[in-house]
Amino acid sequence: MRRLGELEAEIMDRFWRWNRPATVREVVDDINLHRSVAYTTVTTVTTILFHKGHLARDRDGRVWLYRATATxxxxxxxxxxxxxxxxxxxxxxxxxxxxxxxxxxxxxxxxxxxxxxxxxxx
Structure with a gap:
């Protein structure tokens, strides 16, 4: 297993701390409390984390709800x-x-x- 990159780790930290499903918007808003990051960037990295198996996702209307697959x-x-x-x-x-x-x-x-x-x- 490869070590997470900086933004990957930042995103995964939210899912691990929150211990609940969340949208990309929630993640972006939380990261933006500390530093500026674009919605599209977080969307791309979250999708990569999904394809790597670190996140699972389910549709909730028009948005994806993501959750960590492991602790x-x-x-x-x-x-x-x-x-x-x-x-x-x-x-x-x-x-x-x-x-x-x-x-x-x-x-x-x-x-x-x-x-x-x-x-x-x-």
Whole structure:
């Protein structure tokens, strides 16, 4: 999975934060609170995100309602998985990754490993 471009990430951030379907107009209006962006530009990038599978859409009258197909966390996990796939030595890459975690992240990782272990035992 390729990392999102700057505007793609900005658009996806709205869908992840809002956690609901939205129109391009809503996205444009929200982005324009912080910086200027053209409606047509956001329409194009939103359509690209749809074709890449990051967004789903349904008709609502004359407009499309878009929604994220996965959570921000699922997207982040897919990026991490791709990073691991790039390594010839996955355990070494994992070890290097863990070296950069802070105490809270290490605790969260330990908990996640425990949870996965429990699910595997069921």
């Amino acid at each position: 921000r966390e699922a997207y982040s996990a897919a990026l991490m998985e791709d990073g691991l796939e790039a390594s010839e030595d996955r355990p070494a890459a994992l070890a290097r990754f863990v070296e950069n975690l802070d105490d809270d992240e290490i605790a969260a990782l330990r908990q996640a490993l425990l949870d996965v272990g429990r699910r595997a035992q069921r």
